Amino acid sequence: MTEPIRRRSGRSVYLAATICAIGALLFGYDTGVISGALLYLKGPLGIADNAFLQGLVTSGLLVGAMVGALTSGSLAARLGRRKMALVAACVFAVGSLAAALSPDVATLVVSRFVIGIGVGLASVIVPMYIAEISPTRIRGTLTSLNQLLITAGILLAYIVDYALAPWEAWRWMLGLGVVPAVALFVGMLFMPETPRWLASRNRMDEARQVLERTRRPDEIDEALDEINTAEQQARQEAGWRDLTAKWIRPALSIGIGLAVLQQFVGINTIIYYAPTTLTQLGMGESASIAAQVGIGTVMLLFTLVAVRYTDRIGRKRLLLAGSLGMSLSLGVLGALTLIVGASGTTVAVITIICLATYIASFGATWGPIVWVMLPELYPLRIRGPAEGLATWSNWAANFVVSLAFPVVLATIGQGLSMLIFAAFGVVSFFFVRALVPETTGRSLEQLENDLRETPQEKVSGQA
Numbered sequence: 001m002t003e004p005i006r007r008r009s010g011r012s013v014y015l016a017a018t019i020c021a022i023g024a025l026l027f028g029y030d031t032g033v034i035s036g037a038l039l040y041l042k043g044p045l046g047i048a049d050n051a052f053l054q055g056l057v058t059s060g061l062l063v064g065a066m067v068g069a070l071t072s073g074s075l076a077a078r079l080g081r082r083k084m085a086l087v088a089a090c091v092f093a094v095g096s097l098a099a100a101l102s103p104d105v106a107t108l109v110v111s112r113f114v115i116g117i118g119v120g121l122a123s124v125i126v127p128m129y130i131a132e133i134s135p136t137r138i139r140g141t142l143t144s145l146n147q148l149l150i151t152a153g154i155l156l157a158y159i160v161d162y163a164l165a166p167w168e169a170w171r172w173m174l175g176l177g178v179v180p181a182v183a184l185f186v187g188m189l190f191m192p193e194t195p196r197w198l199a200s201r202n203r204m205d206e207a208r209q210v211l212e213r214t215r216r217p218d219e220i221d222e223a224l225d226e227i228n229t230a231e232q233q234a235r236q237e238a239g240w241r242d243l244t245a246k247w248i249r250p251a252l253s254i255g256i257g258l259a260v261l262q263q264f265v266g267i268n269t270i271i272y273y274a275p276t277t278l279t280q281l282g283m284g285e286s287a288s289i290a291a292q293v294g295i296g297t298v299m300l301l302f303t304l305v306a307v308r309y310t311d312r313i314g315r316k317r318l319l320l321a322g323s324l325g326m327s328l329s330l331g332v333l334g335a336l337t338l339i340v341g342a343s344g345t346t347v348a349v350i351t352i353i354c355l356a357t358y359i360a361s362f363g364a365t366w367g368p369i370v371w372v373m374l375p376e377l378y379p380l381r382i383r384g385p386a387e388g389l390a391t392w393s394n395w396a397a398n399f400v401v402s403l404a405f406p407v408v409l410a411t412i413g414q415g416l417s418m419l420i421f422a423a424f425g426v427v428s429f430f431f432v433r434a435l436v437p438e439t440t441g442r443s444l445e446q447l448e449n450d451l452r453e454t455p456q457e458k459v460s461g462q463a
Contacts, residue, residue, distance in 0.1 A: 013214040017130045017142040019187035020085055021149040023122035026092045026180050028153020030115045031268075032296070033173050034058055036161025036289050040168040045105045053105055055403060060109040062399040064116020065123065066392050072124040073388025077200075081129040082193045088125060089185035091118035093178045100175025115177070123371075124391045128383060131375035132194035135215055135223070136443045140310035140372050144303070147368030151303045153180075155296035162289045199227045200381065226443055243386060251377045252386060254435055259394035261428040262370045265326050266421035267362055268398050269405045270295065270355060291352055298356045302363035314440040315369050319432045322365025327425030329357035334418030351414075366428070370394075376439040379448040 038054060047053040068091075076084045095115030102108035127146045134142040157173075164172055192214075195207040207227065211220045243252060310318060333354035340346060378386040409417050439447055 013134060013138075013142070016133055016191045016214065017145055019184070019191055020126055020129045021145040022180050022184040022187060023085055023088055023092075023126045024146045024149035025153040025156070026088075026177060026184065027119050027122045027126075028150035028155075029157045029180065030061065030092070030096070030119055030153075030177050031150075032154035032157035033161060033177070034061070034112075035292065036158065036165065037170040037173040039289075040165070041108075041170040044170075045102075045108065047105055055406065056109050057105065057112060059399055059403055060112035061116035061119060062395055062402060064113040064118075065120035065395040066116075066399065068117035068120020068122075069124050069388055069391040069395050070120070071388070072121045072391075073384035073386070075384075076125055076128065076197075076388075077384035080193050080197050081125055081132065082188055082191060084121060084125045085129060085188045085191075086185055088118050088121035089181050089188065091115075091121065092181035092184070096175055096177035096181060100171045100178075102171075111174075118181075120391070120395060123394070124384075124388050127371045128375045128387055129194055131372075132196040132383075133192070133210070133214055135219055136441070138311060139376075140315065140440060141307055143372040143375070144307040144310050144368040146371045147363075148300070148303045148307050151296070151300045151363060151367065155293070155300050158289065158293040158296045162293055165289055195223070196227055204228070223443075226446075243382060243389065248379075248382065248386070250435075252389070254437075255374055255377045255386065255390035256393045257431055258370045258373060258436065259390045260397040261424065261431060262366050263394060263397035263401050264421075264424040265323075265362070265366065265428055266330065266401065266405075266418075266424070267367070268402055269421075270359065294352070295355055295359050299359045299363040299367070302360040303368055305364040306368040310369060310372060311440060314438055315373055316432060316436055316438045316440075318365045318369050319436065320429060322361050322369075323425050323429035323432065325361025326358050326366070327422045327429070329354045329361060330418045330422035330425060333358075334415045334422060336415075337413070337418065338415035354418075373436075373439055376447055 034057070038058065041047070041057075047057070068088075072084060075087075091114060095111050095113075095118055098114060099108055099111035102111055127143055130143045130146060131139055160173055160176060164170075192210045193206070195210045195214075198204070198207040198210065204224075208220070208224055211223055215223055306318065333351060336350050336354075340350070374387050374390050375383060405417070408420075437447075437450070
């Protein structure tokens with residue numbers, strides 16, 4: 001009797017995590033699809049010679065994502081994680097259809113802003129939902145699905161761009177995002193709310209029912225006790241106000257630091273501008289998009305490494321290894337570009353190899369692990385606002401890097417640009433080594449108790 005129940009509960013939690021992670025697929029698709037579409041919408045909308053309007057079309061999503069991320073935490077605390085996933089699905093669908101039907105550039109920018117709100121919502125809600133519904137023993141693996149589906153979405157966008165390139169069908173490229181949006185909405189209609197949010201609303205019977213669906217029988221009582229204890233401790237606290245509490249500040253600083261550094265190592269300059277960069281190196285438009293598909297495939301394959309090993313190797317070790325890999329690959333790319341030059345077949349080949357190595361390092365480490373750790377770092381009562389603020393910081397950093405990169409690239413060239421990103425990789429290594437705690441194998445409630453302890457209590461406890 002126990003074994004069938006155990007298998008059924010295991011399938012249930014994997015299904016819930018996978019359905020919610022469709023939001024991450026949309027995140028990746030709508031982030032990545034513009035890189036190919038941008039090559040073909042310049043003429044029809046009259047922005048071929050207007051770099052500002054091209055940047056506006058690209059960065060409109062990022063501004064929307066900042067709005068979505070900043071508001072999603074409070075809304076998720078009030079309405080629930082599941083309802084916010086449904087809202088995100090609706091926003092994605094509306095934005096995708098509007099972008100596909102845009103008659104002019106102003107409508108397209110507004111549509112990309114709306115899609116960005118959906119991306120911001122998903123970037124907070126998906127890892128939060130998965131982390132809260134998952135057992136401790138597989139929380140890292142399941143939360144890594146967030147980055148895996150982001151990566152799959154980016155790769156899907158590259159494949160769609162490549163497949164539709166002969167027809168220059170940029171409207172279809174943008175509009176096909178409505179398909180996974182509908183799948184997310186329908187799927188989440190049948191998924192449960194997280195037990196931790198239910199407990200925060202004093203709906204303990206419902207929380208137990210969800211735990212019975214998503215935990216092994218021997219884990220239910222312990223999980224319920226931990227949630228109950230954390231909720232009792234949190235009842236005296238309230239949302240945004242608690243973000244300034246002294247005991248919260250270390251976790252808040254670490255979360256924001258991880259979120260910002262994930263962008264400052266340069267990942268989205270590759271996602272947004274690789275086809276444009278490769279065409280400037282002499283490759284054709286279709287060949288540039290094909291190379292982008294290869295880069296996306298590498299990211300997907302190496303994200304699977306994180307899904308498999310994040311609960312075995314540990315979050316901190318993977319982050320440190322990723323920082324070294326990214327710094328080395330971008331350092332080599334920058335140095336060789338300065339020595340050999342910034343054009344020609346040789347530089348194009350070197351660029352692709354180094355970018356693939358960089359993508360592999362990011363995909364196995366900083367890509368998934370940051371999203372795994374953000375919901376782990378914060379206590380239940382402020383998890384929504386705190387994760388929303390950290391994710392807003394991620395999108396703000398993304399906006400700054402994406403907006404500045406074309407200017408920096410034109411001013412100082414590819415070599416020095418890559419060396420700057422390599423330097424941020426070194427900074428990320430020392431940041432993780434000095435400040436980031438290991439969260440592997442510890443329940444969310446245990447991590448919260450660590451935050452509440454004073455340094456003196458921790459010392460006395462170790463003694």
